[in-house]
Amino acid sequence: MVEMSGARAIVESLKQQKVKHVFGIPGGQVLPLCDELYDADFRSILARHEQCAAHMADGYARASGCPGVCISTSGPGATNLVTGIATAYMDSSPVIAITGQVPRMMIGKDAFQEADIIGITMPVTKWNAQVRNAKEIPKTIMTAFHIASTGRPGPVLLDFPKDVQTETCEMEFAGVINLRGYKPNYDPHPLQVKKAAELLVKAERPMALLGGGAIISGAQQAVKLAELLEMPTATTLMGKGSIPEDHPLAVGMMGMHGTVEANKLVQESDVLLVVGARFSDRTTGKLEHFCPEATIIHIDIDAAEIGKNAKVDLPIVADANITLKRIYERIVESQTKREQSTWVNRISEIRSQNSNASMNSNSDYLKPATILSELRKVLPLKTIVTTEVGQNQMWAALHFKVFEPRTFISSGGLGTMGFGFPAAIGAKVARPDTPVVDIAGDGSFIMTEQDLATSVIEHIPVIVVILNNSMLGMVAQWQRLFYNRRYSWSKLGNLPDFVKLAEAYGANGIRVKSLTEFSSAVKKALKSETTTVIDVPISPEENVFPKVPAGAGLKDMMVS
Amino acid sequence: MTGGRETMKMQQDYVIATLVENKPGVLYEVANMFRRRNFNIDSISVGPTETPDLARMTITVQGDEETIEQVVKQLHKIIDVIKVSILDPGNIVMREMALVKVHTTDAKVRTDVMQYVNIFRGHIIDVAQDCLIVEITGDPEKIDAFIDLLRPFGVKEVARTGITALSRGGKAIRE
Numbered sequence A: 001m002v003e004m005s006g007a008r009a010i011v012e013s014l015k016q017q018k019v020k021h022v023f024g025i026p027g028g029q030v031l032p033l034c035d036e037l038y039d040a041d042f043r044s045i046l047a048r049h050e051q052c053a054a055h056m057a058d059g060y061a062r063a064s065g066c067p068g069v070c071i072s073t074s075g076p077g078a079t080n081l082v083t084g085i086a087t088a089y090m091d092s093s094p095v096i097a098i099t100g101q102v103p104r105m106m107i108g109k110d111a112f113q114e115a116d117i118i119g120i121t122m123p124v125t126k127w128n129a130q131v132r133n134a135k136e137i138p139k140t141i142m143t144a145f146h147i148a149s150t151g152r153p154g155p156v157l158l159d160f161p162k163d164v165q166t167e168t169c170e171m172e173f174a175g176v177i178n179l180r181g182y183k184p185n186y187d188p189h190p191l192q193v194k195k196a197a198e199l200l201v202k203a204e205r206p207m208a209l210l211g212g213g214a215i216i217s218g219a220q221q222a223v224k225l226a227e228l229l230e231m232p233t234a235t236t237l238m239g240k241g242s243i244p245e246d247h248p249l250a251v252g253m254m255g256m257h258g259t260v261e262a263n264k265l266v267q268e269s270d271v272l273l274v275v276g277a278r279f280s281d282r283t284t285g286k287l288e289h290f291c292p293e294a295t296i297i298h299i300d301i302d303a304a305e306i307g308k309n310a311k312v313d314l315p316i317v318a319d320a321n322i323t324l325k326r327i328y329e330r331i332v333e334s335q336t337k338r339e340q341s342t343w344v345n346r347i348s349e350i351r352s353q354n355s356n357a358s359m360n361s362n363s364d365y366l367k368p369a370t371i372l373s374e375l376r377k378v379l380p381l382k383t384i385v386t387t388e389v390g391q392n393q394m395w396a397a398l399h400f401k402v403f404e405p406r407t408f409i410s411s412g413g414l415g416t417m418g419f420g421f422p423a424a425i426g427a428k429v430a431r432p433d434t435p436v437v438d439i440a441g442d443g444s445f446i447m448t449e450q451d452l453a454t455s456v457i458e459h460i461p462v463i464v465v466i467l468n469n470s471m472l473g474m475v476a477q478w479q480r481l482f483y484n485r486r487y488s489w490s491k492l493g494n495l496p497d498f499v500k501l502a503e504a505y506g507a508n509g510i511r512v513k514s515l516t517e518f519s520s521a522v523k524k525a526l527k528s529e530t531t532t533v534i535d536v537p538i539s540p541e542e543n544v545f546p547k548v549p550a551g552a553g554l555k556d557m558m559v560s
Numbered sequence B: 001m002t003g004g005r006e007t008m009k010m011q012q013d014y015v016i017a018t019l020v021e022n023k024p025g026v027l028y029e030v031a032n033m034f035r036r037r038n039f040n041i042d043s044i045s046v047g048p049t050e051t052p053d054l055a056r057m058t059i060t061v062q063g064d065e066e067t068i069e070q071v072v073k074q075l076h077k078i079i080d081v082i083k084v085s086i087l088d089p090g091n092i093v094m095r096e097m098a099l100v101k102v103h104t105t106d107a108k109v110r111t112d113v114m115q116y117v118n119i120f121r122g123h124i125i126d127v128a129q130d131c132l133i134v135e136i137t138g139d140p141e142k143i144d145a146f147i148d149l150l151r152p153f154g155v156k157e158v159a160r161t162g163i164t165a166l167s168r169g170g171k172a173i174r175e
Helices: A006-016 A028-037 A050-064 A076-090 A117-124 A134-149 A162-166 A190-202 A212-216 A221-229 A260-268 A320-333 A345-353 A368-378 A391-399 A420-430 A442-457 A473-482 A498-504 A515-527 B026-036 B065-077 B107-119 B140-154
Strands: A002-005 A021-024 A043-046 A068-072 A095-101 A127-130 A156-161 A168-171 A206-210 A233-235 A250-253 A271-275 A295-300 A314-317 A384-387 A436-441 A463-468 A508-511 A532-537 B012-021 B041-048 B054-063 B081-087 B092-103 B123-127 B131-138 B155-160 B164-167
Touching: A002 A006, A006 A028, A006 A134, A006 A162, A006 A168, A021 A050, A021 A420, A028 A068, A028 A095, A028 A156, A028 A162, A043 A442, A050 A068, A050 A076, A050 A095, A050 A420, A050 A442, A068 A076, A076 A095, A076 A117, A076 A156, A095 A117, A095 A134, A095 A162, A117 A127, A117 A156, A117 B026, A127 A134, A134 A156, A134 A162, A134 A168, A156 A162, A190 A221, A190 A271, A190 A295, A190 A314, A190 A320, A206 A221, A206 A260, A212 A320, A221 A233, A221 A320, A233 A260, A250 A260, A250 A391, A260 A345, A295 A320, A368 A391, A368 A436, A368 A463, A368 A515, A384 A391, A384 A420, A391 A436, A391 A463, A391 A473, A420 A436, A420 A442, A436 A442, A442 A463, A442 A498, A463 A515, A498 A508, A498 A532, A508 A515, A515 A532, B012 B026, B012 B065, B012 B164, B026 B041, B026 B054, B026 B065, B054 B065, B065 B081, B081 B164, B092 B140, B107 B123, B107 B131, B107 B140, B131 B140, B140 B155
Parallel strands: A021 A043, A021 A068, A068 A095, A095 A156, A127 A156, A206 A233, A206 A271, A233 A250, A271 A295, A295 A314, A384 A436, A436 A463, A463 A532, A508 A532
Antiparallel strands: A002 A168, B012 B054, B012 B081, B041 B054, B092 B131, B092 B155, B092 B164, B123 B131
16 A cells, blocks of 8 residues: 555556556646656657547557557547547547546536536447546556456546545555456357357358457457368458458458458358458448348357347357357367368459459549559558548558558548548557558548647657548549539648648658659658658549448449 | 348337446446437336345336347446346236326315225325325336326326336346
């Protein structure tokens, strides 16, 4: 037992959790904690907007697999975190948000900068708590990290009234966590494993769909199982990187903007193995038409995902990697094999019928597919790529090949524009030796560009590639296809000048007109110790294809 | 497997008993989950249990089987919810209490009301010049029937507790 202030106990608890970095912005109700951060032996990174602080913590968590921490003051500071917290919640990312709160006696009086952040964030956190007693700080922070990082990970918010931060008492840092309402199950039921193994071996046309859960659980086993069964393997947006995309069995992303191979094969499959994915509408299209003939095996550590969106035939509530390993072993032990079939040849058949036309460019503009495959050539394989949201994101998903888990970071569930850049900063902090590139659109980047200041002043160099169509491109695409080209609210105009904007923040700004210029700009950026913004003008008429219209089935895919 | 991946819809009433941490905010969290997941609560009653740090919530919900399965899973997912159990309607005792205020100055009406109260094994718990308050306990249908009977006499106000229930026999939901 040691006597100390609440604020000091917060810092000590973070140290105990092996926190190396925190992201945030100070304010009145969090000043005692900020004062302790001054002496803390971990690094505090000052953001320029609380939303960015939350995205940085999220990017940090996704790149490293360890919880990311963000800190804000009460009221507007706390509410600014909410978009970042909701983003982390939808994509199951372990973010710890720490907020200041007005002193206990003032709570409920509508005090200056008071917001009910507990009530506000309840639906977008895995757990949250207001600490009413300084004595509870060590245990609550321990619990928060445990909940955020185990089972299906997710964000946790802790709210600390100012007078709890200043209160001094004897603190106890030892202890174990025993939450009677929270006991995630990692081990699959042997009977379900046996059934899954049998279904997969007997399948004529097995297919796998790997989601974000596959990446979180480190599901290297997915590739081994796919190889054993010669099973074409698609991913969701969140699962991108769970199988190397140059693998002969990898067919890319499934869904609204999925590849032709993934979307066709899933409809033809007779057994579909879904790993750590949640049957989001963007992945399945209209559920009625989603592989109606297939038997579905669904592995997820969150029991509530089973049957939430789609009816499945064989649910397995457990850790993805452990389960896949057991299924693999079961198949090997039983000495059964899938019968030789031509199923796997369908991948190349479909590919040859649908050659990728979007590369051939004779217009003045560079094509996104061309830019992104060039980017892939220039970047080292381990490079971490983040994306913004919209066309840039879907082009990145389709045309930028990823080979390792945790090297593709994107706001999948919430679809938060402005996520990519601060997430890139967070990822760079987590992996300082790895290049980090944000594939951006002009519309998304301007939502969080003020944190160029953070990246420059804190020496966190990242590369931003803006696919600049001077439009809110995805909105414009829908308007082009479904609203008779009435571009209501989607034309941004060619402002700001991103080169000057970057320079104003002390970053490098480069505008490129050709592929050669682009390639040398990226090479230069990789060598730079400062953040570089590369502005690549593209046609405002550019569409993302394939596309499945909203509410249609995957079979109704438009390819151009 | 006909009908694709969409769910079947057979609406039914369910009674769900939950044990939760007895601390502030848990009721809000449970109610909030129902709202945001688009589930409907018919009634909810909350109170402490035999163990002071546990509270019991009895929730009645209408829905099809798959919706109720989701309700149960989403309840389980809340960290402060410890135990969730769908009570088997054929094997529970289920009660609700209502307080009914009848406005009347007519002596004949008073006699009639008192007779109904006797038949329904209720109690008159407050009498004033111009009104009576009746307490009645039973399953919700009995209370509905009682209130309907009293309505012509001038029901001024009704307060119902919502259902609370226990399963029959020696087993508790904690086990």
